[in-house]
Amino acid sequence: MNKLLIILLFPLLLVSQNTIKIDGFFDDWNTNMITYIDDYFDSDGIELLEFSVCHDDEYLYVKVKLDVEIDLTEDYFNSAELMIHIDADNNQSTGFSINNIGSEYGINFYNKFIFDDTNYPNVDTLSLYDLDVIPLPTYTSDEFEIAINRSLFSDTISLSIKEYLGNDKMPDGGDIFTYVFDDVCSEFTPVVDFSRNDATYLRLFNYNVWSNGLINNNRVDEHRRILESVSPDIITYQECGNTTYNDVLSFLNTSSVYYPHIYPDLNSGNLIISKYPSLQSWQVSNRIDAELIDLPDNIYATDILIINGHPPCCSNNEGRQENFDALIKFILDAKSQGGVIDLPINTPISFSGDMNLVGYSEQYYTIVNGTISDTETFGPGGFPDWDDTPLEDQRCYFNEKNIAYTWDKSNPSSGDYPPGRLDFVFFTNSVMSVDKSFILSTEHMSSSLLDQNNLFWDDTKIASDHFPVVVDFILETVNQTNVEEYKVDKSLLYITDLLGRKVNIKFNQTLLFIYDDGNTERKYIIR
Template sequence: MINKTSNKLNLILYIILSCPYFIMAQSILLNEDHSDWENVDLVSSDFDDGQFIDIRELKIANDDNYLFLRFSFDQEIILQDENDITLYLDIDNEITTGNSFNGMGADIIFNFGQKRGNFYGNQIFSIFHNDIGLISSPTVSSTEFEIGIKRQFDFTNLSMANDIKLFIRTSSFLGDYIPNEEEAASYQMKDNIPSFAGDYNIFPDPNADFRVMSYNVLRDQIFEPESKDAYSRILSTVKPDIFCFQEIYDHNATSLLNYLEDLDVINTIQEEWYAIKDGRDLITLSKYPIKFHREVFGNSFLVADVDGQDLIIINCHLPCCDNNNGREEEIDAILSFLRNGLEGNAPYPIISGTPYMILGDMNFVGFASQVESLLTGNIDDNYRFGDDVVLDWDDGLMTDVKPQTTGFPATFTWYNPFGSFSAGRLDYCIYTDATMEATNSYVLNTNGLSQSEIQETGLEIDDVNQASDHLPLIMDFKLLQTSTIDFSDEITIELSPNPFKDYLNIKSDNDVYSIQLIDNNGKIVFFKSLGAHLGKEINIQVTNHLKSGSYTAIIHTKNGYSSKPLIVVN
């Protein structure tokens, strides 16, 4: 008789012996989700001994390319702003080299709040985030942070030894230490731990319904001759169905559409494309008809018809840097506009179950509450913008995609080696997970692609550097359900003349919000939102040159929806 239990134990033992770090070590992904740190031992835990800021816990990990640190505080801070938090790192565990301090020789002393540090070798010289490959997460306020530092430094031929020491201090004046003063954390690098690989696919998921891209193109840089080829390769490779651009100030939507056709990114002869611009810099191109769009406090609200299904996209470019009030104001305005639409009191009433997403360059470098507002529907200024809103159709939170950056154990979307801030996540996509699913997503960074990926895609290593300081976000979505309209028999609607040719009169017993015409294949062939021109008797011109035949008119009124047959004669 075969002993199945013995065979299972032998198999498990074989796996463990074949992979020495199967249990003891795992790859870390800097994505604001700390679950991958659960099996990493605490290096130090020290509560309530800080004068001003109390640093509480420290964990250390590594992979073949990065040293990772996770540390926490007793209060929310912004890591790269207005603090004196400093990392002391002895890269060779040798007290005779570097700056002798706290029982070790600190080769690198880096101040996160000042966003700079020093390297202590034969000479002392200044270093910045790009010199040590620093990645920090999150960019917003938090009590917990995780960072990555490259083990091989770009500014010198030195690299970290297998044995290192480090500590963190919150201030040079009465600051808290972790580990405590007169101590340092010793760490031995673990071998053969590849960086977090991820499961993204650069090419579109064949099982998804559509692909959307968000891309800040750095003040019309996409039109510059020196960037043209890089953009052509990037956009031709990712092939989104919907392009959402930020920072196109000096060109209109038609100019961009024609330009991308010249670059062979799209082909308007083979398929029709739609282009709109809202605000100062937001352009959306879509292979699906755009039924409605409106600027909302500088951001773009649009409705695309994805094979008969409404898809709402809010393309955003929120205020940057330390303008927390401006960001909060625009977030409140977006949430207020959504709430009014969900309640049927907006220029475009939102039908129950309609999928929607909020994406773009959010510039989230301030308060974490701003991110939370887009997940929860919490409006900061209720006096100006009204009540909070329940955003997702299952009454739960919206979902933050957090796509991985290609070739990096992180989710950063912005990187400027000449800027003062380290790589971080500024660009977001937040969506209704009750109505659609992100089946594949990534942030394209050509610097991290393997040689086989370069050959397969035709991209070049330096493409994203030539294009912008932001990286493109690419998401594939599958629709989980379609929105439904509840029709009412109690609404009185009269359409005349019927049959009609160009002009149609709509008469109702209450205000009319919108009308759409649907052909016999279920396709929306005409849509008009009446916006501020509400009324009980409306005369509209249908300009879509409809073919003669029978259609269904769906009229949205203050009291609900009504459906009427309609005949077109041309």
């Protein structure tokens, strides 16, 4: 006999409301969430342990836990074919019959498509994007959280989760898991605007511009608007392998902010742009570069080491691991005397870029915890922060949604990879902190937020297949509290044209005024 498990969210549960953030971490799933716990040792392979369910006005959230790590969309190891079946109308007699429910939508993660059984026995296939399916983390894990757009679901649905290679399923024993979209169990998070809360906060802007986007005439205007909207201090770009120094000058020509310091690496494709000069440069590995940025001494009590990375993609787990091993060796070298780099103690370190973390989770934990894989080549490893603790992974979200993916497929179809969190900012949180951070996705912005920042809804859609990440760092400053007072006694050092040539004041052309406080002003003087 089938047993019906009806899950209702009564008002008394509102005291345990949480904000579910789809970021690949699970500390926001509290013990009061609706959870089904599976029988143990009932599989011929990988064991499904439990799943939890929550929702807000837009998404159904599902968290699945297994007994071993898997990759949802690949078979690197511990091969698995996980599916979520959704009885969208809660009617056993419609859809595809599976585990005592009538499934309208079968989400097949391994093959990367959705069975559309709404007109069963006629079966169609959909892209994962058709139901806005967002599974995180993108690397291997024994736990995943998944957002699914609920606009095609009735107020009551039934769920079944099955791992097809081991033939384990939840629920089992004839149970039926029925979920009612009653009071939301995930709270709304306020909008994060673009403003900088303090002029001394150092704004980092990280962006994979997709195949030299800064020089692509079909996308350069979008890139310019995006950059202008955030006015960062330091920029780390990726995929700029054919973008020369002069190309960058041309791209920045319309910017209201002056960036006189440009550091391209045409081999790695990484590009660092800064308001402030670099004291020294390093090539950490074939896909990771570093610049020690000389911050103004009358504002900041320290300089900052900016590391920009773009390790190889996709199935190249070995290549990624080698780059991250080299990163940790470099940072540990920076913390100690001798070697290729010596930093003053407690110099802030930021590592940003498109990390391509789509394989083994070991690569992520190498960055965070300093656990080197190839110890014979790169040394024993160790915690990378100055206080011998892990690096902080700054979790960034869309300005108006609690979702953290930074890549999606342009013009997706059945079989394409789902959105993923590929772009990261790691930093030494023992000596610096973050005030504000966000992922800039114009496709996920309200018209008011777009208008405030002079953006169009499709700017990020056109510019790249990645989304930019913005982080405002709080660094130790000198005694003064107001950055404006530094401008009172500044002296003009010299004037240049846009090519950097020293000139006298000229009329009717753009000139750069260089001051002794490290600031540069762009002026156009009309006769």
